[in-house]
Amino acid sequence: MSKLTLNEQTICFAEGETLLDVASRQGLEIPTLCHDPRLEPAGACRSCLVEVAGERLMTPACARVAQEGMVVATENERIDRHRQTLMALYMTDHPHEREISEAGSPDLLLDMAAEFDAPMDWGWMEPMRGDREDRNPYVDFNPDTCIACARCVRYCEEIEGVSAITLAGRGSHTTISTVEEKSLLDTTCELCGGCIDVCPTGAMNEKLPLMRGQKPERELVKVRSTCNFCGVGCQLDLNVDLEGRDGQGQIVKVTSPPPGTTTNDGNLCVKGRFAYDFVHHKDRLTQPLVRDEDGVFHPTTWDDALERAAEGLLGVAERHGADALGFVSSSRCTMEENFLVQKMARALFRANHVHQCAAT
Ligand code: SF4
Ligand code: SF4
Ligand code: FES
Numbered sequence: 558m559s560k561l562t563l564n565e566q567t568i569c570f571a572e573g574e575t576l577l578d579v580a581s582r583q584g585l586e587i588p589t590l591c592h593d594p595r596l597e598p599a600g601a602c603r604s605c606l607v608e609v610a611g612e613r614l615m616t617p618a619c620a621r622v623a624q625e626g627m628v629v630a631t632e633n634e635r636i637d638r639h640r641q642t643l644m645a646l647y648m649t650d651h652p653h654e655r656e657i658s659e660a661g662s663p664d665l666l667l668d669m670a671a672e673f674d675a676p677m678d679w680g681w682m683e684p685m686r687g688d689r690e691d692r693n694p695y696v697d698f699n700p701d702t703c704i705a706c707a708r709c710v711r712y713c714e715e716i717e718g719v720s721a722i723t724l725a726g727r728g729s730h731t732t733i734s735t736v737e738e739k740s741l742l743d744t745t746c747e748l749c750g751g752c753i754d755v756c757p758t759g760a761m762n763e764k765l766p767l768m769r770g771q772k773p774e775r776e777l778v779k780v781r782s783t784c785n786f787c788g789v790g791c792q793l794d795l796n797v798d799l800e801g802r803d804g805q806g807q808i809v810k811v812t813s814p815p816p817g818t819t820t821n822d823g824n825l826c827v828k829g830r831f832a833y834d835f836v837h838h839k840d841r842l843t844q845p846l847v848r849d850e851d852g853v854f855h856p857t858t859w860d861d862a863l864e865r866a867a868e869g870l871l872g873v874a875e876r877h878g879a880d881a882l883g884f885v886s887s888s889r890c891t892m893e894e895n896f897l898v899q900k901m902a903r904a905l906f907r908a909n910h911v912h913q914c915a916a917t
Contacts, residue, residue: 561627576607576618576629585631588640588669590757591706592619595816595823596715602706604669606639607631615639637673644675647704650684650729651758653677658702659773661766661810662759666704686732687725693741695748695764695831698733703760705731709752716824721746733761750830754813754823763810763831771809772798781814784829788888788895788915791829792819808833874906882908888915 558569563579570579575598580587590602598620606615610628618631630636648670652658658667670677686700707724710733714720721744725734735744753761759774766772777796784791794812801807811833816823835841845862846854857865873881884906886898899911 559623559625561623561625561629563629564631570623574623576616576621576623576627576631577605579623580607580618580629580631587618587631588672589619590665590669590704591708593708593712593755593816596708596711599707599711602704603643604640606636608633608636640669640673641675644670644673645677645679648675648677649679650682650701651704652701659759659775661697661762662753662756662774664702664759665757666702685729687730687734688732689734689738691740691742693746693748693764695750695827696741696746696753697762697764697767699760699762700732701760702758703733704758705733706757708755708757709733709761712751712755713746717747717749717751719745719747722752748827748831749825750827751813751824754825765831766809771801771807774810774812777809779812783891784825785889785891786826786828786832788890788892789821790891791821791825793825793829795833802837808836870906874908879906879908880910882906883910883912884908886911886913888913 559572560567560569561579562568563576563583564585566583568579568583577587577589577592587607588604590604591599592602592605598617600617600620603617605618607618607621608630609616609621610630615636644666647666651666653667655664655667658664669675684701686703686705688698688700691698705724710722710724713722721741722733722735724731726732735741735746741748750763753763756762774796777798779794780797782793782795784793792814794814795808796810796812798807798809801809811825811830813821813823813825813830844856845859847857847862847865849855870882882902884898884902886895890898895913898913902908902911
């Protein structure tokens, strides 16, 4: 196995690992903005620069492949000075106030500027990145907080495979756009919202919570759940305002757990990410109902409802045999729930008539 020296320690590394991979494995924190472990490195934001002995210029740890015998420093005075200067430069056309910059998603640039104690008085110029009107209902883009790191563009191309957005313009005018500045609805965009999830500054944001004036993401509580739009079992985080709906709690938005932590690896589809309003719909059943002799549904307890259902099913089996029973599950249930339905049918009722809509 190859070896290098990292902050005066000898470390083994596997072929193809970047300096960022090696440092992360050692528990060393290197700041990153444009890096995403699922994407090809771009080396765009320059926040992860480290020193390699014998090289005049610092090098981006996210893009530099480790080599045998390298001597690398991830922390020293020069690197600190670089991080401070870089953040100060970014902040010269970036909103300084959290209320403005973080109306929706968190802004990691503000966190990093504070962490490195970046001077905030290097002058200020109005951001020049162009905006465009977009009537799509879900994805908002705020050019003022964009740092042109292209994470959204690379995600759209490399993960989603649709290339609906691109970098457009030059220099300070560089912005995120579509072909002929069309609405995302008129492009190949699948409204997966992945560009929102990967954006480090919140420049890509979810429209609905902004339009509804809901709390910013930092003030919400994340509750891990399983998406119920299909049986794949993607994990998602419900971002809940605990005080919403008169203290009953309200789902404000859905985000994906970080890449590498769940089976969906930080990805969601349009339904999983944006179709959450049904949870609080007034017509939604929120308690069990049983039909009484008057023929009308009445609210009851779960114990009573389950007992009545069991009695009914056992009654049919007694009168007509187990073959008279049929159990239909749904592809919107999780794999585990579908397993339990067939187990109940076969083991408890001795019935083999089990079906699920995805089987056809
Ligand atoms: S929503 Fe998905 S498909 Fe549309 S631009 Fe963003 S990443 Fe690309
Ligand atoms: S919108 Fe966000 S992810 Fe896209 S380039 Fe701007 S800062 Fe980067
Ligand atoms: S994270 Fe390495 S250059 Fe952006």
